[in-house]
Amino acid sequence: MPKVAMVEALSLAMGSELRADKDMVIMGEDVGINGGVFRATSGLQEEFGDLRVIDTPLAETMICGMAVGMAAQGMRPVIEAQFMGFVYAMVDHMISHAGRMRHRTRGRLSCPMVLRMPFGGGIHAPEHHSESTEAMFAHMPGIRVVIPSSPSRAYGLLLASIRDPDPVVFLEPKRIYRWGKEEVEDDGEELPLDVCFLLRDGTDVTLVSWGAMIKETLEAADKLAEQGISAEVIDVATISPLDMDTIIESVEKTGRCVIIAEAARHCGVAAEIAANLADRGIYNLLAPVKRVTGYDTVIPLYRMEMKYLPSVERILNTVKKVFAVS
Amino acid sequence: MPKVAMVEALSLAMGSELRADKDMVIMGEDVGINGGVFRATSGLQEEFGDLRVIDTPLAETMICGMAVGMAAQGMRPVIEAQFMGFVYAMVDHMISHAGRMRHRTRGRLSCPMVLRMPFGGGIHAPEHHSESTEAMFAHMPGIRVVIPSSPSRAYGLLLASIRDPDPVVFLEPKRIYRWGKEEVEDDGEELPLDVCFLLRDGTDVTLVSWGAMIKETLEAADKLAEQGISAEVIDVATISPLDMDTIIESVEKTGRCVIIAEAARHCGVAAEIAANLADRGIYNLLAPVKRVTGYDTVIPLYRMEMKYLPSVERILNTVKKVFAVS
Amino acid sequence: MSATVASFSVEYHQFLDRDGRLIGDDIPELAKDFEKLISIYKLMVQTRTFDFKAIALQRTGKLGTYASCLGHEAAQISIGSAMREEDCFAPMYRDYGTQLYRGVTMTEILLYWGGDERGSDYSGPRHDFAWCVPIATQCLHAAGAAMVYKLRDEKRVAVTVVGDGGSSKGDVLEAINAASAYDLPLVIVIMNNQWAISVPRSKQNRAKTLAQKGLGAGLHSAQVDGNDYIASHLVMEEAIERARNGEGASVIEMITYRLTDHTTADDASRYRENAEVEEAWKSEPIARLRKYLESEGQWDDKKQSKLEKEVAEVIDVAVKEYLNTPSPGIASMFDYMYAELPHDLQAQKEFALKEAE
Amino acid sequence: MSATVASFSVEYHQFLDRDGRLIGDDIPELAKDFEKLISIYKLMVQTRTFDFKAIALQRTGKLGTYASCLGHEAAQISIGSAMREEDCFAPMYRDYGTQLYRGVTMTEILLYWGGDERGSDYSGPRHDFAWCVPIATQCLHAAGAAMVYKLRDEKRVAVTVVGDGGSSKGDVLEAINAASAYDLPLVIVIMNNQWAISVPRSKQNRAKTLAQKGLGAGLHSAQVDGNDYIASHLVMEEAIERARNGEGASVIEMITYRLTDHTTADDASRYRENAEVEEAWKSEPIARLRKYLESEGQWDDKKQSKLEKEVAEVIDVAVKEYLNTPSPGIASMFDYMYAELPHDLQAQKEFALKEAE
Numbered sequence A, B: 001m002p003k004v005a006m007v008e009a010l011s012l013a014m015g016s017e018l019r020a021d022k023d024m025v026i027m028g029e030d031v032g033i034n035g036g037v038f039r040a041t042s043g044l045q046e047e048f049g050d051l052r053v054i055d056t057p058l059a060e061t062m063i064c065g066m067a068v069g070m071a072a073q074g075m076r077p078v079i080e081a082q083f084m085g086f087v088y089a090m091v092d093h094m095i096s097h098a099g100r101m102r103h104r105t106r107g108r109l110s111c112p113m114v115l116r117m118p119f120g121g122g123i124h125a126p127e128h129h130s131e132s133t134e135a136m137f138a139h140m141p142g143i144r145v146v147i148p149s150s151p152s153r154a155y156g157l158l159l160a161s162i163r164d165p166d167p168v169v170f171l172e173p174k175r176i177y178r179w180g181k182e183e184v185e186d187d188g189e190e191l192p193l194d195v196c197f198l199l200r201d202g203t204d205v206t207l208v209s210w211g212a213m214i215k216e217t218l219e220a221a222d223k224l225a226e227q228g229i230s231a232e233v234i235d236v237a238t239i240s241p242l243d244m245d246t247i248i249e250s251v252e253k254t255g256r257c258v259i260i261a262e263a264a265r266h267c268g269v270a271a272e273i274a275a276n277l278a279d280r281g282i283y284n285l286l287a288p289v290k291r292v293t294g295y296d297t298v299i300p301l302y303r304m305e306m307k308y309l310p311s312v313e314r315i316l317n318t319v320k321k322v323f324a325v326s
Numbered sequence C, D: 001m002s003a004t005v006a007s008f009s010v011e012y013h014q015f016l017d018r019d020g021r022l023i024g025d026d027i028p029e030l031a032k033d034f035e036k037l038i039s040i041y042k043l044m045v046q047t048r049t050f051d052f053k054a055i056a057l058q059r060t061g062k063l064g065t066y067a068s069c070l071g072h073e074a075a076q077i078s079i080g081s082a083m084r085e086e087d088c089f090a091p092m093y094r095d096y097g098t099q100l101y102r103g104v105t106m107t108e109i110l111l112y113w114g115g116d117e118r119g120s121d122y123s124g125p126r127h128d129f130a131w132c133v134p135i136a137t138q139c140l141h142a143a144g145a146a147m148v149y150k151l152r153d154e155k156r157v158a159v160t161v162v163g164d165g166g167s168s169k170g171d172v173l174e175a176i177n178a179a180s181a182y183d184l185p186l187v188i189v190i191m192n193n194q195w196a197i198s199v200p201r202s203k204q205n206r207a208k209t210l211a212q213k214g215l216g217a218g219l220h221s222a223q224v225d226g227n228d229y230i231a232s233h234l235v236m237e238e239a240i241e242r243a244r245n246g247e248g249a250s251v252i253e254m255i256t257y258r259l260t261d262h263t264t265a266d267d268a269s270r271y272r273e274n275a276e277v278e279e280a281w282k283s284e285p286i287a288r289l290r291k292y293l294e295s296e297g298q299w300d301d302k303k304q305s306k307l308e309k310e311v312a313e314v315i316d317v318a319v320k321e322y323l324n325t326p327s328p329g330i331a332s333m334f335d336y337m338y339a340e341l342p343h344d345l346q347a348q349k350e351f352a353l354k355e356a357e
């Protein structure tokens, strides 16, 4: 089996489900013949035709609002925001309708749609192409928020997201779209949408992350191992609902936790994890819970963006601090 | 001096600044002759004319996008979203432009605007009229987020917000628009936009809240006093930037902290406060940091909304828990 | 060199003048279909009587804020009567006339404004959208529904309504554009009742009509007297059948008037002249149709009294049913958030249930 | 009864055909103002030469993703030449022609695409808006600027540009509506270059023109050959002067063609035929104006060589300046977030500076 990158795994998942479910359609800007600007839908229009893989006018509110309407009438639209920086015109329909349709109508209507988008920085992209505002979606009731960090998780989580009877925001860490190739069997097997993934066993400190920062987090764990520190690495993967049990179990063992996120710090998802530890996990903590995050600034244009994003070094320095204090 | 309610204090502040600053204008749906649906701009169009207090077409994106443009060209627009449930069409311009204008142009252009809106539940209003999504704005770089909880703080904080050279989201807890009348001197004195307000001194537990929940929080503190528990009450007031120093100082003294917020729990502002305590405050904590919040559901229509909103009883039960464990 | 590359016009349609007299030469069949007109008239009276009852309930603390449909009866019912059951309706918040025609019950309307989600679990067409409070968003849901019918090759049409105020919102314009781009079976009705709360039509823009927004994307666009049931029905019927037959989407502006406060939370006397309202009453749709039916010998005071009695009775039953509906219960806050309750909400539900004990 | 209540049309304007011949009878004065036309021609050549240079820099790793303006030179420069300095320009992301005319420097353009915010600290009119990446949002900023000029009674006009793709977004339509509602001194240019990345014009909607979007709100709306500098300038000048004189806003559709990839990150050969591009080259604006000037005896090969040399030199200076610009430094991430750094950011700045040590 040839190894594939995450972006190809996503394409496999969408192709597999387009084949299996005639109600599924893909809609977005440039998703058709162009295959999306990152090629995540490459070849799909060719295989399934332009009534299944549909280019749209350039209008995000329209794409999202129509998807809500289509989902409520029994189809399964998988829509794309070309970059997370362009999703904000979709926020109204997501929070006011997608997340409320089932609740509002007591289950008479529902909204089985997926909103996919590449997110995060680090690819030398222009302004507005490097956003990480997953917290905005995680705070919306009625919406699942899923973030893969490897090709196989991308495949299984996207399949599950498409099949889920409720709306899912599916965030794709574009910095690792082509990193960490794996063999991915196109077997239609989905992964659960409510558990963390334990990527590395450890005993001394729990490193929690998601998306592209998994890359630096795993590298940091390697470096820590060289220094004799055994780090457990957890990929949160589904930031809503958040599987705190797995994280708390880990911290029961390690007593220390550092959360690594690319997004701005203030009111980010990392805060939710730390807040849970301050409540349910407090008696297990041997040290302060630290967050390694982006700054509360706009992510700068690319000359400075690597200074903004958490680096392996920043992670290591922070881990050092949680050991200094015990 | 007659006592005024919060909504009147807001009106005083806007009138005062319209008088002082010819560049200030008010724009929004029904802000003119109708004085806003809650009467916060009552009488202002009559006094200042319809070129200073301007009714708009029904288009939130337009209102916010134009305000960004106006602010960048040297005016000080104070715009209104009629309810927080209708602000989502403004999110794009707030995050993509208002919060970035100064940074993007290295200070060449800036965005001194205020986006006001009533928020929160508990007034038996229809669907979409009871939202508390302040976390969404608190996570946006470059934007201040301010929430008053009394007439005098409303007056001073709104004045400061209008005068601030950067964009401010000003959230008005409508459930207490007419509660807790105070004498408010219309003296043009502003309040700082970066500090918490200590509403009640205490030694045993720190209760942290903002907006309309201050009402229940103060009531809970009264009840606790009857039970011999001395609660310190902090009104966060500016959720971005957040004055953690005051909160941590209080917890250094009390060792216990309960955060009360009306919003959905997951990734809300309460999480940020707890996360800071899990880091900088950890060695002072005698008990888990607890959050009393709305549920991670849509706020229900009004028959059930009081079951959704944190009650005095829910606060007391939670405080009981942080004493049970030490 | 200059050359005209495109030209357009908007037509206005009316058959009954405000005194219930037929105008123009081309008298449509519908004007002589008295069985139909009488049944429509009855529903108009029921709609209005219900509306008054709802306001009374609100005034006596038995209902929350309520958005009246007073004055919109002909326009709304014409939409209902031009649609088929399998078509899809995406309403705004005061479209009771259309909805009653389609089978939504008065009890359901009261439940919704009485703060109970069960009101939106319509017994009417189960695929119709729920009331929509975020203005204009429903237009895109309707466009989505129309897209489904088109993709599935079903001969169904989506119909949506937005106000004169709401017509300024991007959602409407994007829906119009989508209808053009995908050639959708969609009809967008702009219900121009002259006011958006306190903001008059003239402040939304300076264009002569709101219908012409459809021209921006090349859609069929027309204006109709929305207080004239006959004209409204015919214009809607034409637009819906065009859509059904693959001849494209339409934007229909219905001219009507909001005869009372925006909602029970509003006080229209703050911002509009009584004289204007009095003048508007002279064009209102129910008296107009009644006068026409009377002039044709199809209606009289006796029939009216009987109707009023019948209507009062059915409304009474609906109100009782509403008032006797027990609380939805704590669990209902959680149970409809997802098809399957996730672990975090399961825990919150247990907490809430325990707290309520 | 039916009556026409409103009618409209869209005119198309052109003076130079694609071979540089004057067409039509009414020859405008501008066609004989050779001093002006030559200076415009020079800027067109400079713009294109700069564009090629920027792409070369990107290909050699010295510049980030870059959005070319190849083919848009006449249209863009006509906007610049019809505006006054005190007017306000709210660009999209590839409007270098307009911007160079207004005083933005080539170094600034390179800095922006080179990942340095200092590029947007224009030396050009300091009140102009920065490049705008979130499509169509700039239209509302321009409407806001126009509102300021109107409220302050200044005789200034705001001009903005949006693409054929972008014209589908609600922001544009809300800006058009606002321009009508407030009678704003605003000109919205729809730069129809036939493609929105891989999506052709025909997929945005089925309307005959994009200009007619203005008709939806009753604005003056016209279409012009955007590869004809003379027609474009005159149409823009008329629209801008109307706005300045309080005669209302306009929507101008300029017909042009994106002759190369969407940006350097794109590969247009994936989705469009080479034949179409080749055909489009026959209408491109620079050769056309050159042919006209040559036919009038105003230009020749010698002048052309001299121009090319001059242009190469100024571009060389700009590129050097760009390449030699030192890093903005860590502090720059924080220093422009607020007029005064709040305490939390102060702490983060200190942390970042320490980390960098």
Ligand SMILES: Cc1ncc(C[n+]2csc(CCOP(=O)(O)OP(=O)(O)O)c2C)c(N)n1
Pocket (backbone or CB within 6 Å): B029, B058, B060, B082, B086, C094, C133, C134, C135, C136, C162, C163, C164, C165, C166, C167, C191, C193, C195, C196, C197, C258, C262
């Ligand atoms: C997006 C949004 N903004 C504001 C409101 C508050 N609001 C409710 S109704 C209304 C006026 C609507 O006027 P119009 O569209 O003409 O419809 P009408 O009420 O006259 O039927 C406003 C501003 C809302 N519900 N949604």
Ligand SMILES: Cc1ncc(C[n+]2csc(CCOP(=O)(O)OP(=O)(O)O)c2C)c(N)n1
Pocket (backbone or CB within 6 Å): A029, A058, A060, A082, A086, D094, D133, D134, D135, D136, D162, D163, D164, D165, D166, D167, D191, D193, D195, D196, D197, D258, D262
């Ligand atoms: C709101 C938004 N959505 C998507 C994008 C990504 N994107 C950048 S350019 C572009 C196509 C724009 O086409 P058009 O408006 O015709 O302008 P052109 O690039 O042809 O000049 C897209 C989809 C964006 N920048 N902003």
Ligand SMILES: [Mg+2]
Pocket (backbone or CB within 6 Å): C163, C164, C165, C191, C192, C193, C194, C195, C196, C197, C258
């Ligand atoms: Mg109206």
Ligand SMILES: [Mg+2]
Pocket (backbone or CB within 6 Å): D163, D164, D165, D191, D192, D193, D194, D195, D196, D197, D258
């Ligand atoms: Mg284009």
